[in-house]
Amino acid sequence: MDFLASLLRRFPQGRVLVDTASKLAYECDGFPLHRRLPLAIVVPRSTEDVRDIVKLCNEHGVAFVARGAGTGLSGGATPGDRPTVVLALAGMRELVRFDPDDRVAVVQPGLVNLDLSVAIQDSGLCFAPDPSSQKACTLGGNVAENSGGPHCFKYGMTTDHVVGVTLVTADGTVRHLREGDGADLLGLVPGHEGTFGILTELELRLVPAPQKIRTWLAAYSDMSAACRAVSRIVGSGVVPAALEILDELTIRAVEASVYAAGYPQDAGAVLLIELDGSHLAVDTDTAVIESILAEEPPLTLEATEDAEQRTRLWKGRKGAFGAMGRLAPDLYVLDGVVPRSKLERVLQEICEIGRTHEVTLSNVFHAGDGNLHPNLSFDGRDPIQRARALEAGREILALCVREGGSISGEHGVGSEKLEHMEFMFASHDIEIFRAVKACFDPKGLCNPHKAIPTGASCKEGASAKAPGVLGAH
Amino acid sequence: MHTDASERIVPLEPRDQVVVEDELELAEFLRDCDARKEACLPVGFASREGFGAPVDESVRRVSLRKLAGVSRFAPDDLTCGVRVGTRWSDLLATIEAEGLTLESGPIHAAAHRSVGGVFAEAPPNPRGHDRGALRSQIIGLRAMDGRGAEFRSGGRVVKNVAGYDLCKLFVGSGGAYFAALELELRLVALPRTIACVRSKPMPRNDASALWIELRRTLPDTRSIDLVLASDGSACVEFVVAGAPALVTARAKLDAFEVIAEGQAAWHRAPDSLDAAPLIMRGRMRPSRIDDFMKWMPLEARGRVHFQGAFALGIDGTVPPALEATVGFARVLRGPRGMLLTTLVDDAIETRLFRVFGTCFAPGRISFDTSTPPTPTRASNHG
Numbered sequence: 001m002d003f004l005a006s007l008l009r010r011f012p013q014g015r016v017l018v019d020t021a022s023k024l025a026y027e028c029d030g031f032p033l034h035r036r037l038p039l040a041i042v043v044p045r046s047t048e049d050v051r052d053i054v055k056l057c058n059e060h061g062v063a064f065v066a067r068g069a070g071t072g073l074s075g076g077a078t079p080g081d082r083p084t085v086v087l088a089l090a091g092m093r094e095l096v097r098f099d100p101d102d103r104v105a106v107v108q109p110g111l112v113n114l115d116l117s118v119a120i121q122d123s124g125l126c127f128a129p130d131p132s133s134q135k136a137c138t139l140g141g142n143v144a145e146n147s148g149g150p151h152c153f154k155y156g157m158t159t160d161h162v163v164g165v166t167l168v169t170a171d172g173t174v175r176h177l178r179e180g181d182g183a184d185l186l187g188l189v190p191g192h193e194g195t196f197g198i199l200t201e202l203e204l205r206l207v208p209a210p211q212k213i214r215t216w217l218a219a220y221s222d223m224s225a226a227c228r229a230v231s232r233i234v235g236s237g238v239v240p241a242a243l244e245i246l247d248e249l250t251i252r253a254v255e256a257s258v259y260a261a262g263y264p265q266d267a268g269a270v271l272l273i274e275l276d277g278s279h280l281a282v283d284t285d286t287a288v289i290e291s292i293l294a295e296e297p298p299l300t301l302e303a304t305e306d307a308e309q310r311t312r313l314w315k316g317r318k319g320a321f322g323a324m325g326r327l328a329p330d331l332y333v334l335d336g337v338v339p340r341s342k343l344e345r346v347l348q349e350i351c352e353i354g355r356t357h358e359v360t361l362s363n364v365f366h367a368g369d370g371n372l373h374p375n376l377s378f379d380g381r382d383p384i385q386r387a388r389a390l391e392a393g394r395e396i397l398a399l400c401v402r403e404g405g406s407i408s409g410e411h412g413v414g415s416e417k418l419e420h421m422e423f424m425f426a427s428h429d430i431e432i433f434r435a436v437k438a439c440f441d442p443k444g445l446c447n448p449h450k451a452i453p454t455g456a457s458c459k460e461g462a463s464a465k466a467p468g469v470l471g472a473h
Numbered sequence: 474m475h476t477d478a479s480e481r482i483v484p485l486e487p488r489d490q491v492v493v494e495d496e497l498e499l500a501e502f503l504r505d506c507d508a509r510k511e512a513c514l515p516v517g518f519a520s521r522e523g524f525g526a527p528v529d530e531s532v533r534r535v536s537l538r539k540l541a542g543v544s545r546f547a548p549d550d551l552t553c554g555v556r557v558g559t560r561w562s563d564l565l566a567t568i569e570a571e572g573l574t575l576e577s578g579p580i581h582a583a584a585h586r587s588v589g590g591v592f593a594e595a596p597p598n599p600r601g602h603d604r605g606a607l608r609s610q611i612i613g614l615r616a617m618d619g620r621g622a623e624f625r626s627g628g629r630v631v632k633n634v635a636g637y638d639l640c641k642l643f644v645g646s647g648g649a650y651f652a653a654l655e656l657e658l659r660l661v662a663l664p665r666t667i668a669c670v671r672s673k674p675m676p677r678n679d680a681s682a683l684w685i686e687l688r689r690t691l692p693d694t695r696s697i698d699l700v701l702a703s704d705g706s707a708c709v710e711f712v713v714a715g716a717p718a719l720v721t722a723r724a725k726l727d728a729f730e731v732i733a734e735g736q737a738a739w740h741r742a743p744d745s746l747d748a749a750p751l752i753m754r755g756r757m758r759p760s761r762i763d764d765f766m767k768w769m770p771l772e773a774r775g776r777v778h779f780q781g782a783f784a785l786g787i788d789g790t791v792p793p794a795l796e797a798t799v800g801f802a803r804v805l806r807g808p809r810g811m812l813l814t815t816l817v818d819d820a821i822e823t824r825l826f827r828v829f830g831t832c833f834a835p836g837r838i839s840f841d842t843s844t845p846p847t848p849t850r851a852s853n854h855g
């Protein structure tokens with residue numbers, strides 16, 4: 001029996017989608033420069049469903065890829081360049097178990113990040129990783145990408161909050177990996193970008209929800225002053241929950257959009273600082289932050305402990321990518337990292353690269369940990385603009401690595417950055433990574449040609465390039 | 474200077490192992506093992522073996538103690554690079570001189586521990602329950618596989634998701650996969666004020682109830698331990714750090730007293746399990762603490778950390794019922810063959826050994842009661 005017939009026999013109508021309209025909805029994720037129609041979309045409801053799909057793929061030699069909400073920004077959930085089945089996991093969204101004493105929650109992978117914290121809010125606990133996409137992205141996607149977010153400066157990345165997983169590996173074996181259980185195979189899983197198997201259950205660590213939150217918006221005349229304030233704060237030993245900067249162009253785009261947050265439009269940069277924790281901890285650290293702000297005085301300063309005001313201050317930051325839609329039809333969000341002490345200088349060089357390639361470049365970034373998001377706005381219908389944006393992106397990531405940093409702080413390599421892996425890793429490193437993947441996926445069926453260059457072509461991913469459409473965010 | 478009882482442990486004499494002078498010599502040694510199909514085990518100062526861990530005489534040990542020194546230190550970026558043979562205490566002395574430290578570390582911060590050994594062994598550590606667990610502190614790694622070829626994973630910045638995270642595979646591996654050469658670490662500011670606060674001794678059941686209660690209600694702690702004494706009593710101990718006003722307020726709890734302050738509180742390593750014939754470490758779910766205590770022999774001493782990781786010294790044998798209540802444990806020191814199983818039965822684990830060459834000896838000695846193993850290979854140590 002052929003593959004599709006076997007799938008249709010195993011799953012009831014409506015859970016195997018092969019019509020073109022459905023396929024179009026799954027042809028790319030939040031990185032619209034790579035796109036390809038899937039062979040089929042299957043909607044599993046349980047670990048057993050996933051196991052059966054994967055076994056069928058294995059028997060028929062068909063590639064497969066997991067998809068959560070499709071908000072990934074590096075092409076991770078996009079079908080590859082061979083016929084690929086998409087496992088649409090967004091429907092597996094149960095909170096399976098919540099154990100406040102052990103501070104853990106067991107969830108299905110399709111549960112939306114924010115929904116977990118909302119579901120347990122009465123317990124005084126929360127799930128700390130908070131990608132800006134947290135209203136939409138799934139926890140399975142977060143674990144697969146090892147996602148960060150504004151508050152990972154204090155609380156760490158998703159990997160620091162994963163205690164156990166159920167993973168269906170590429171041969172259809174269901175594996176349970178837990179912290180402290182034999183070798184730390186669990187530690188390999190966050191950031192595997194869906195290339196080891198399909199996550200069907202996650203045991204996540206919870207932290208106490210903050211009793212008090214204090215947020216400042218400091219508007220500076222230029223980027224250098226904002227970066228200096230960040231250095232002083234980090235040097236003081238106080239660990240804010242978040243330290244985020246938006247540059248001049250971003251401020252203007254945000255203020256002209258539905259995400260307007262009241263940021264001063266004459267500022268060269270705004271710095272968002274947030275402290276959270278117990279009442280006492282926030283009060284004692286507030287004194288330190290305020291003395292630093294007195295030494296590095298902003299043009300204007302707003303501070304609040306009010307939830308509504310806080311939401312307003314964050315609205316501009318969280319909506320920044322969306323607001324970029326005003327600048328050009330397409331957006332290429334980069335994700336380079338540099339040592340924090342080099343932020344100021346590297347940002348100047350990045351702007352220079354933008355000027356050289358004549359692309360519109362704005363910056364929104366996690367300043368505390370040096371994770372930059374240079375945003376390149378362009379019109380993908382124009383092949384020249386498109387080529388310039390890609391080349392500027394390549395130069396910026398090469399610069400980040402030259403300065404001792406990384407090509408990706410949180411968005412993953414996906415199909416987007418395969419070519420850039422050689423900036424960071426030698427060929428033997430890549431061979432080891434490939435061999436590690438083969439331990440989980442010997443036939444190379446699970447999200448092939450993602451995260452790690454396969455050596456099939458040094459221009460991997462290029463085959464899937466098609467004209468970009470409107471920036472996804 | 475960080476001292477504690479385990480400094481008394483004498484490391485193995487160099488004649489028991491090959492001490493390589495540099496990385497070239499290590500590469501040659503590994504290629505030789507590979508060619509002869511002999512198993513090898515990287516060690517630092519071999520203090521684990523001095524501590525009583527079983528030794529398999531057929532495994533060639535190679536000490537990396539001379540691959541030492543802090544190779545890169547960027548205080549402004551809160552990162553440093555350190556070679557694996559560096560003494561843990563030397564690393565701490567270097568970074569603490571600049572007002573920085575590691576969020577978590579072993580409670581027995583003995584001089585004879587190498588940095589590589591600490592991460593490879595990943596002993597239970599009290600701090601880092603909400604952030605900064607031991608395994609999160611390695612941000613990059615340079616290592617050598619079993620064919621003597623060098624490779625890297627991670628990088629030098631605190632945030633990085635490019636490439637698979639092989640740093641995690643090193644943490645707790647017991648040296649099973651590859652020989653790490655140099656680690657890149659994430660640092661934190663040494664808190665301005667630190668206090669270690671302890672309750673009075675009390676019956677064990679009262680102490681475990683208090684431990685559960687404080688875990689739920691006491692904010693701003695860096696650790697909360699349940700400490701078991703060999704006389705059958707127990708107490709609760711916690712570390713609080715930060716601004717002086719915060720520390721003073723949190724340290725003021727009825728029937729508790731401050732037993733150490735400043736760096737002494739941060740590095741406090743008060744329990745010695747030295748004399749115990751059986752030393753066991755593992756992890757249990759805190760919600761099962763009552764079962765755990767029910768089966769715990771009265772003379773057992775040691776501590777249970779916030780997340781349920783524990784290290785205990787026991788005079789007799791491990792009661793079978795206790796095994797059933799813990800998720801995972803391994804015996805560090807004990808009569809040979811007792812409860813020692815090498816977990817190489819998992820297909821992926823076995824395949825991973827092969828990725829890095831086959832000469833490294835499986836370093837993990839475990840028993841796992843949550844999913845009973847059916848080993849395909851007999852224990853090395855039985």
Ligand SMILES: Cc1cc2nc3c(=O)[nH]c(=O)nc-3n(C[C@H](O)[C@H](O)[C@H](O)COP(=O)(O)OP(=O)(O)OC[C@H]3O[C@@H](n4cnc5c(N)ncnc54)[C@H](O)[C@@H]3O)c2cc1C
Pocket residue numbers: 029030065066067068069070071072073075076077089109130131132133136137138139140141142143144145146147148149150193194195197198199200321322410411447472473
């Ligand atoms: C506006 C916007 C803001 C963003 N902000 C942030 C941010 O602050 N920080 C950040 O880190 N990211 C951010 N992102 C990126 C993205 O939201 C994250 O990478 C997120 O974790 C992806 O989740 P998802 O459910 O959408 O996963 P998808 O995009 O569906 O998939 C991402 C990858 O995970 C794999 N995957 C998904 N589910 C599973 C599973 N169950 N098992 C195995 N593999 C799986 C996929 O195959 C794919 O490789 C942002 C994106 C947008 C659009």
